[in-house]
Amino acid sequence: LPSHYEELGLLQTKIAAPDFPDPTQLEHRLTLLSSTVRLAEVSWGCRPQPTFKRWANLMVEELFMQGDLEKQIGVPVSPFCDREIVSKPRCQVSFLLVVVNPFVAAFSAQFDNVKKELVDEGCEANQ
Numbered sequence: 001l002p003s004h005y006e007e008l009g010l011l012q013t014k015i016a017a018p019d020f021p022d023p024t025q026l027e028h029r030l031t032l033l034s035s036t037v038r039l040a041e042v043s044w045g046c047r048p049q050p051t052f053k054r055w056a057n058l059m060v061e062e063l064f065m066q067g068d069l070e071k072q073i074g075v076p077v078s079p080f081c082d083r084e085i086v087s088k089p090r091c092q093v094s095f096l097l098v099v100v101n102p103f104v105a106a107f108s109a110q111f112d113n114v115k116k117e118l119v120d121e122g123c124e125a126n127q
Contacts, residue, residue, distance in 0.1 A: 007038050011031060042104070046104060
C-alpha cells in the first residue's frame, strides 16, 4: 500500500497540471501506464456485486493470512490483519473508501466513460 499512496499523489499532481495528459511527454505516458496497472489491481471494488463480494472476501482472507503469519513469527500484527478483532465487512468498506474510491476518482477524472462505468455504476453501488 505505500506505493499505492505515492502513485495516487503523483496522479493527482499530474492531473492538476494544465497540460496533462500530453502524449508527447514520456513522463505523462508512464504515469498513465502505472496508474492503469494500479487501477486494474483495485478495480474489483467497482465490479458487479457477485464479483465484488468474491474478491473482497479474498482480499480480507489474504490480510488475515498475513496476520496469522505475523503472530506465528512474533512480530506486531499489521492493521486490518488480525482475524480475531477485524470485522470483514468493515474492512472491505474501509478498503473501498480509503484505497479504491480515491484512486478510481482521480483516474476517472481524465476519462468520462471510465467515471460512469467504474464510479457511478461500480464503486458507489458496492459501498
